[in-house]
Amino acid sequence: MLKVENLFKQYTSEDGTPGGGVLGASFEVADGELFTLLGPSGCGKTTTLRSIAGLEQPQGGLISLMDTLLYDAERRVNIPMYERDIGMVFQSYAIWPHMNVYENAAYPLKVSKGKRLSASDMREKVRHVLELVGLEDYIERPSTQLSGGQQQRLALARALTREPGLLLLDEPLSNLDAQLREQMRSELKRLQRETGVTAIYVTHDQSEALAISDRIAVMSDGLIMQIGSPKDIYERPTSEFVANFIGTTNLLRGNLNADIKAGNEAMVETPLGKLLCTFTADVLATPTVGVVIRPENIIIAKIGDDKAATLPDSNRCDGTLLTETYLGEIVEYEVGVGDETVLIRTKPTESLTPQDAVTLHFPTSQTLALIEKSN
């Protein structure tokens, strides 16, 4: 469907030093997929999106959509944005204030090359797409009288009227307030499923990305760190960056003091003692590794409890409960083990109080050893 190969575009800041951009990104998006580019600001996700749109001209690489070559640095192909079969929703919506709802949505049909529709066909098509986003009662309304959410819907409708081969969404929810954002999020997903349009979604909000995507590409400093399903990305991060960026995590520095055992497990020396860890990527000849474990995967028990007795002996360590934070559906504990502080989340069923002596268990399957980020 969409193929991006070695996309390269580097900005130069005013003093001549290289600024941000994309430094060689490759990925493919399948038909009907909702693919998300996720990363902190300045990671190159927007540059990637704008390069696909044609709003930005890359300096290297290749972009093709279905059988059409959109950009190829070597063959000097660069199809202008207005000839690409792509619809886009902008961060600011960019709803033209001098046109009403209908005119905004109908604009792509009026200006794009090729297919000229009869007035009634056009009207029918625009009405259909406005119905899809729930704006059918606002057709004649001046666009300046729309609320933020309605502008958002109109921007989406406008991007869809042409029935483009690809839909690009540039942080479309970032201008909405929290409640509306969640509502629009599920609606976006529903619309994408209903229309079956292939979509690329750019966001810096990890929970948004996890909720909406079929697959996620996590980007950092112009490079793609990992591509995978939301579950993969969350549960099997292959780098410290991804583990840290998505969700909350405990990170430990460790030394690999033995060979990787059968499968992909090995014993790692950590400040909490020896832990049998799962390796998510091949370990190079670097003996130092990072060990990450999500707070909800650590099992906690008061020493002397029945529960403590049932825990396996391996991957265990003892510590002192420092703080307890009650958050409603979960409780957060901070446990001091030596110089380290470990964060734990559980259902509020334990009856622990600060200064209790506790014991922790780290299940091997969820205790991940990662290659330390080289820089």
Next chain:
Amino acid sequence: MTTPNRSVNNGLALGTRLKNLFSISPIVVVLASILLVLIMPAVIFLFQSSLHETQFDGSFGAFTFQYYVDLLTSDQFLTNLINATIYAVGSAAVAISIGVLLAWIVERTNTPGGGWVLIISIISLGIPSVLYTISFLMLLGKVGPANEILMWITGADAPLLDVYSLWGMIIIEGIEFAPLSYLLLSSVFRSNDASFEEASMMSGAGILQTFRNITLRLAQPAILALLILIFIRAFESFETPALVGLPGNVSVITTDIYESIDEVPANYGQAGAFSVVLLFIVGGLLVWYNRLSRNAERFQTITGKGFRPRVMDLGKWRWLTTAILAFLFMIIIGFPIGIVLWVSMVPYYDGVSLEALKLFTFDNYRTVFNSRSFHDSIGNTVIMGAAAASIVAPFTALCAWLTVRRYKGAWILDQLATSPLIFPAIVMGVAFLQVFLNLPFGLYGTLLSIILASMVRYLPYGMRYSYAGILQIHTELEEASSMSGARQTTTFLRIVMPLVAPAMVTCWLFVFLVSVKAVSIPILLAGPKSQVVAITLFDMWENGITNELAAMGATWTGFMTIISLIFYMLAKRYGLSVR
């Protein structure tokens, strides 16, 4: 029961009202009185002069409506009104076409050359309007290069263009207003979110389609407001109609005013009636303009978050836009300055040719530098500009501060100080002429009279700069001073003044530049001993002393461009909008 109660209430209300009246700060009362003393006599005498028979000595005779009756029943007046309208509409159209093109290329595309446009703005603020108009007469006149080129192309043996006509006035005035049009439009184009255009491109529209459907349409309210602004400015302009229109027998209302005063004996009543009519037309248009420009701003503020000031990549079309920029630069600044320099270097002007190169000489400059009247008029002009600016800058700073800090009644100061805006310069000249003619002490013909009139005329400009400057000072800076025990006067002198100083310097320079540029006020008020540069240039042109005029004009423009450059640097440094 109810009756006494009500009377008590009334009494209270009246008392409060009186108290409110007296609680207006004394400083506001003093400043408002000064403004009234400066403005009101001019207004009163203007109306009086149009309603009384003109006496030989300039004093008022019997009451009469004759001047208005004459005016409204004369065919000539109708013709001139139509002339003025065509001229103003045409000039606005020319100025806006150039302005839109310049602003779009510079602000919305990746064409290099924004620097050229800055040069245009700087020089056009420094060059006297008279000289600018004259330079186009040299370019487009019978022996000018434009006609020569046309004759060479078409093979005609007589000049094809007659610049002394309505279209000549339109072209010249339109080009003169192009920099203003560019400046106002560039801020409009700059503040538009690029996503509006990108969304159009992503909908499949090309660059030209996007420009037409989105960029231009979004700027439409601002363009309409600008159209009216330039219409007003051209309608009330004097230099171009006087230098271009009068020789070609095209009259407009401003030249009618001038001619009624210039004839012997001067027909002040006639001039007064013309002025009052012009005042009402301009006043009405300004009200309309204010409504439209407020509307335009409302329209402009609709941009979402995630604002991206991006420009459009024109790709291979960049050479075309660069060429257009270069061409416009030559038309607005290059050719006019070039011809003035050329004419200043030859003994007599007979077109631009290679043979004339051999005659190049600095004699004109020598003559001008050694001329007594040149020194006098430069001295007068500098004194006039500096005096007007030195009064306007601090005075408006005080008025603006009182207004911004919402002192009771201070809105009156704002209204009064901006009210001269509705006076076309030539009408202001007529009004002050009446005041000075009828004053018992002899101000007429003195430099002081020009200073007073210019000062009042440019009060609104000063007010605009001071206002913007004061707005930038956070209230807490002053409150901290009050909490330290300083009184209002101390706070103003020790906190406000130093903070607003950069804005005041910019304001000073701007008022200086615009007051020495214009000819309309001094042409009616200046006497033999109070000649200023603009008038000297005007007279030299009328008397055919072209080459020395060019030498003097070039020298003066050089000085003024330096001052204009300083103004631009300061305005940019302190983030004041440059208009």
